[in-house]
Amino acid sequence: MTDLFPLICDFTNPYREHDTTMQSLWAQLNNPIQQDAPLRRGVVKSKPPTATGPLSIIADVERQCALTLGMYMKTTIRTGTGRARDVPAELRAIRWHIMRNDPVEADVWVKHLTTWINEAKQVLGLIRQPSVALPRGTRCQHCDEAWVTSRNGEGQVVREPAVVLMWVEPDRTDVDYFACMACGESSEPGLLPSLVDHQLLPLRKDVDA
Numbered sequence: 001m002t003d004l005f006p007l008i009c010d011f012t013n014p015y016r017e018h019d020t021t022m023q024s025l026w027a028q029l030n031n032p033i034q035q036d037a038p039l040r041r042g043v044v045k046s047k048p049p050t051a052t053g054p055l056s057i058i059a060d061v062e063r064q065c066a067l068t069l070g071m072y073m074k075t076t077i078r079t080g081t082g083r084a085r086d087v088p089a090e091l092r093a094i095r096w097h098i099m100r101n102d103p104v105e106a107d108v109w110v111k112h113l114t115t116w117i118n119e120a121k122q123v124l125g126l127i128r129q130p131s132v133a134l135p136r137g138t139r140c141q142h143c144d145e146a147w148v149t150s151r152n153g154e155g156q157v158v159r160e161p162a163v164v165l166m167w168v169e170p171d172r173t174d175v176d177y178f179a180c181m182a183c184g185e186s187s188e189p190g191l192l193p194s195l196v197d198h199q200l201l202p203l204r205k206d207v208d209a
């Protein structure tokens with residue numbers, strides 16, 4: 001069983017970069033000034049294309065935390081001062097509960113945290129956006145979806161590819177896995193050839209019709 005602790009630290013602890021202490025990824029996601037920094041500098045007119053905006057990552061984190069905490073504590077955790085959710089505390093509580101009770105759930109949470117860390121780094125512009133991507137319209141071999149809709153940072157509904165390549169470590173050239181944002185299935189890069197083969201099959205709904 002993988003311990004979630006290092007991943008939780010990566011997501012919710014401040015970190016050092018170029019001799020500067022940076023806010024945690026979670027804090028940066030929640031910090032609109034940080035998100036708008038490229039705009040204010042006038043360097044980038046629009047945000048880089050990303051798999052998902054900060055708000056949808058935050059929503060996903062809060063939803064998953066509430067779901068899992070609900071199984072153990074029947075409640076979410078609030079910060080000492082305000083009414084806001086204390087998500088870092090919730091993640092630590094989740095780790096404590098599932099390490100004791102549910103090793104299978106721990107693996108699910110490794111995937112959640114790895115995905116959020118990776119998405120956060122991409123959304124916040126902290127890793128080079130790899131130029132490699134799947135062809136637009138690539139259909140998931142599990143659910144056959146090619147597109148998902150989500151809301152971007154401005155609350156607009158946007159259509160984005162369902163199947164995306166994922167890098168766990170920044171600045172790597174080799175893809176670590178690919179994942180479907182529609183059904184949540186993730187696969188080893190060794191299965192990319194079968195994803196290609198799947199594109200040659202007719203749409204399942206055409207077959208069923």
Ligand SMILES: [Zn+2]
Nearest residue numbers: 140143180183
């Ligand atoms: Zn899928």
